[in-house]
Amino acid sequence: xxxxxxxxxxxxxxxxxxxxxxxxxxxxxxxxxxxxxxxxxxxxxxxxxxxxxxxxxxxxxxxxxxxxxxxxxxxxxxxxxxxxxxxxxxxxxxxxxxxxxxxxxxxxxxxxxxxxxxxxxxxxxxxxxxxxxxxxxxxxxxxxxxxxxxxxxxxxxxxxxxxxxxxxxxxxxxxxxxxxxxxxxxxxxxxxxxxxxxxxxxxxxxxxxxxxxxxxxxxxxxxxxxxxxxxxxxxxxxxxxxxxxxxxxxxxxxxxxxxxxxxxxxxxxxxxxxxxxxxxxxxxxxxxxxxxxxxxxxxxxxxxxxxxxxxxxxxxxxxxxxxxxxxxxxxxxxxxxxxxxxxxxxxxxxxxxxxxxxxxxxxxxxxxxxxxxxxxxxxxxxxxxxxxxxxxxxxxxxxxxxxxxxxxxxxxxxxxxxxxxxxxxxxxxxxxxxxxxxxxxxxxxxxxxxxxxxxxxxxxxxxx
Amino acid sequence: xxxxxxxxxxxxxxxxxxxxxxxxxxxxxxxxxxxxxxxxxxxxxxxxxxxxxxxxxxxxxxxxxxxxxxxxxxxxxxxxxxxxxxxxxxxxxxxxxxxxxxxxxxxxxxxxxxxxxxxxxxxxxxxxxxxxxxxxxxxxxxxxxxxxxxxxxxxxxxxxxxxxxxxxxxxxxxxxxxxxxxxxxxxxxxxxxxxxxxxxxxxxxxxxxxxxxxxxxxxxxxxxxxxxxxxxxxxxxxxxxxxxxxxxxxxxxxxxxxxxxxxxxxxxxxxxxxxxxxxxxxxxxxxxxxxxxxxxx
Numbered sequence: 125x126x127x128x129x130x131x132x133x134x135x136x137x138x139x140x141x142x143x144x145x146x147x148x149x150x151x152x153x154x155x156x157x158x159x160x161x162x163x164x165x166x167x168x169x170x171x172x173x174x175x176x177x178x179x180x181x182x183x184x185x186x187x188x189x190x191x192x193x194x195x196x197x198x199x200x201x202x203x204x205x206x207x208x209x210x211x212x213x214x215x216x217x218x219x220x221x222x223x224x225x226x227x228x229x230x231x232x233x234x235x236x237x238x239x240x241x242x243x244x245x246x247x248x249x250x251x252x253x254x255x256x257x258x259x260x261x262x263x264x265x266x267x268x269x270x271x272x273x274x275x276x277x278x279x280x281x282x283x284x285x286x287x288x289x290x291x292x293x294x295x296x297x298x299x300x301x302x303x304x305x306x307x308x309x310x311x312x313x314x315x316x317x318x319x320x321x322x323x324x325x326x327x328x329x330x331x332x333x334x335x336x337x338x339x340x341x342x343x344x345x346x347x348x349x350x351x352x353x354x355x356x357x358x359x360x361x362x363x364x365x366x367x368x369x370x371x372x373x374x375x376x377x378x379x380x381x382x383x384x385x386x387x388x389x390x391x392x393x394x395x396x397x398x399x400x401x402x403x404x405x406x407x408x409x410x411x412x413x414x415x416x417x418x419x420x421x422x423x424x425x426x427x428x429x430x431x432x433x434x435x436x437x438x439x440x441x442x443x444x445x446x447x448x449x450x451x452x453x454x455x456x457x458x459x460x461x462x463x464x465x466x467x468x469x470x471x472x473x474x475x476x477x478x479x480x481x482x483x484x485x486x487x488x489x490x491x492x493x494x495x496x497x498x499x500x501x502x503x504x505x506x507x508x509x510x511x512x513x514x515x516x517x518x519x520x521x522x523x524x525x526x527x528x529x530x531x532x533x534x535x536x537x538x539x540x541x542x543x544x545x546x547x548x549x550x551x552x553x554x555x556x557x558x559x560x561x562x563x564x565x566x567x568x569x570x571x572x573x574x575x576x577x578x579x580x581x582x583x584x585x586x587x588x
Numbered sequence: 589x590x591x592x593x594x595x596x597x598x599x600x601x602x603x604x605x606x607x608x609x610x611x612x613x614x615x616x617x618x619x620x621x622x623x624x625x626x627x628x629x630x631x632x633x634x635x636x637x638x639x640x641x642x643x644x645x646x647x648x649x650x651x652x653x654x655x656x657x658x659x660x661x662x663x664x665x666x667x668x669x670x671x672x673x674x675x676x677x678x679x680x681x682x683x684x685x686x687x688x689x690x691x692x693x694x695x696x697x698x699x700x701x702x703x704x705x706x707x708x709x710x711x712x713x714x715x716x717x718x719x720x721x722x723x724x725x726x727x728x729x730x731x732x733x734x735x736x737x738x739x740x741x742x743x744x745x746x747x748x749x750x751x752x753x754x755x756x757x758x759x760x761x762x763x764x765x766x767x768x769x770x771x772x773x774x775x776x777x778x779x780x781x782x783x784x785x786x787x788x789x790x791x792x793x794x795x796x797x798x799x800x801x802x803x804x805x806x807x808x809x810x811x812x813x814x815x816x817x818x819x820x821x822x823x824x825x826x827x828x829x830x831x832x833x834x835x836x837x838x839x840x841x842x843x844x845x846x847x848x849x850x851x852x853x854x855x856x857x858x859x860x861x862x863x864x865x866x867x868x869x870x871x872x873x874x875x876x877x878x879x880x881x882x883x884x885x
Contacts, residue, residue: 246849250637360723366831418744419722554850562832
């Protein structure tokens with residue numbers, strides 16, 4: 125108000141008529157410019173695709189995603205946006221492959237890729253879909269299939285094998301099935317994996333352990349962790365993350381004979397004796413000081429890269445980071461529990477978002493087809509260590525000879541899906557199971573936490 | 589015609605509104621419309637995909653008032669505001685009093701203290717997260733060298749909120765300081781001279797001249813900091829994401845999570861936003877009345 129008063133006094137003073145007019149005109153001009161600025165700011169560039177003028181077939185209604193009697197849409201000269209969460213070093217390999225596709229494809233298709241953290245992607249994608257500004261193609265996990273399908277956020281891709289040269293019989297059936305909803309193929313596989321045990325060979329040797337013999341049971345993990353832990357050097361035996369990580373505890377529960385959900389995925393079975401013992405086991409490791417308290421997945425990644433962590437459970441993407449940081453590491457299948465070895469298997473798939481035009485979809489299909497060739501999938505497996513889901517890649521002698529890929533291929537031996545058909549599968553992990561682990565690691569009563577988490581899961585299942 | 593329009597807007601009192609017009613448009617577009625939208629959506633059963641919609645009446649508000657996590661977030665927000673605001677004003681006031689002179693050292697110090705204010709909260713959050721990391725952080729390492737071990741700061745349920753508050757005070761006290769420095773510099777030196785002649789000590793001059801003369805500035809800082817504190821979000825989002833054990837989850841953080849991650853319940857998130865607005869109004873309006881309206885009377 126003071127500013128306005130001063131301004132008024134100033135104007136009311138001794139200014140000439142001409143000056144007054146000039147000021148008024150300036151004021152109007154300034155107002156117009158600022159309003160225009162504000163309105164322009166509102167019209168932010170949407171990450172939707174663009175198309176060259178020479179391309180034809182302006183069909184935009186793609187809600188069905190099915191091929192029909194219409195002229196086949198052309199992908200020539202189409203540019204599409206592609207969002208994913210490959211923020212690690214595997215993202216560099218992905219970027220290389222995308223660039224190669226951009227340079228080599230004969231249709232002049234251009235993929236503009238935007239990599240962001242997974243949480244950011246999920247948060248940006250929902251409003252982008254609602255406002256019609258979503259990218260044509262995204263990468264999402266099998267736990268997202270139901271949520272995205274139910275809300276109509278992604279288009280069915282059941283016609284993929286009809287309109288492309290991709291060979292359906294070359295895919296491991298489970299990889300396709302985990303990306304289906306209501307009889308429709310909602311995503312096409314990009315990679316599949318489970319969890320593995322990474323260990324630091326130098327720390328093994330420093331603790332007097334044989335660096336070529338990793339632990340094969342969870343009990344051995346505890347014994348090894350005890351030997352590796354060295355508080356003077358800030359070295360921990362094993363990392364047990366409380367968030368921002370793979371759901372490692374699911375594997376521990378299931379391999380010890382515990383259960384999480386019933387067969388129909390309608391009810392929580394979490395509150396049982398085996399899981400109680402597993403939680404006690406976790407708490408004992410932390411209380412003994414073998415694992416840092418309350419660390420997230422990112423914290424433990426940092427510790428691994430700093431040669432301060434003996435063992436951690438993680439996915440295949442960790443390989444490149446460890447190699448880049450010149451860590452002398454080994455990777456082994458998950459340790460067995462008292463009953464079996466189980467790893468939660470996950471599939472990442474390509475999805476086409478709602479509102480994508482037929483031309484954009486055709487362009488996306490071309491890239492997905494390119495990805496699912498033996499050569500590209502083999503490159504992805506060899507360079508990143510991901511287990512192959514194409515039979516032709518799995519049978520490749522070079523892939524079979526790769527020591528890391530051969531370990532990762534254990535997904536076919538102990539990989540088990542979690543929460544298939546549930547929209548809340550990821551939320552069960554994030555809002556019930558991870559908080560339970562966090563509380564147990566913080567020292568809360570294991571039985572109380574089991575009961576609480578089980579009730580929370582039932583609450584989430586009731587929303588299905 | 590143009591002349592008449594020109595003459596009308598040429599009046600001093602009218603021209604001022606022309607200058608205010610762009611701000612009013614911005615305010616209308618980015619505050620009034622979203623506010624009305626939030627109130628309307630708060631009464632609807634709506635998700636972010638618009639895949640379900642319908643009138644929900646007061647259901648969302650009742651759900652919030654019976655939601656344990658909502659009350660936990662509200663409690664955390666209140667704790668944050670009750671500690672952060674007075675602490676920031678106190679530190680800002682003490683520092684402002686020390687550096688309000690025109691010497692080179694004071695000017696230099698003011699610049700240094702103001703530096704964190706111009707940094708983004710995201711950058712500050714990441715820096716503090718690394719510095720205070722329980723296992724690889726520099727501060728825990730230094731503390732370990734002097735015999736203080738096992739402090740996890742952001743990862744310890746007992747310390748996380750305190751660490752977030754400390755970080756916020758460190759980042760923002762420069763702003764409060766700069767407002768108070770201006771206030772102190774505008775106090776007539778004759779007051780201090782008269783007090784000196786009467787034999788008033790430095791402490792007395794501070795309590796009986798500086799603070800009373802700064803009352804409007806302090807009031808302004810109190811209200812703006814309080815409103816800002818009740819909307820605390822970015823520092824928590826960057827450092828703890830509301831953990832550990834939801835001990836730092838604030839109301840805006842919970843609203844954001846509810847609306848922008850599974851189950852994407854825009855209606856419920858909006859109803860909590862409306863409740864937050866009511867809390868802020870209930871707290872800030874009496875304060876505003878006390879600080880500013882009394883003066884005008």
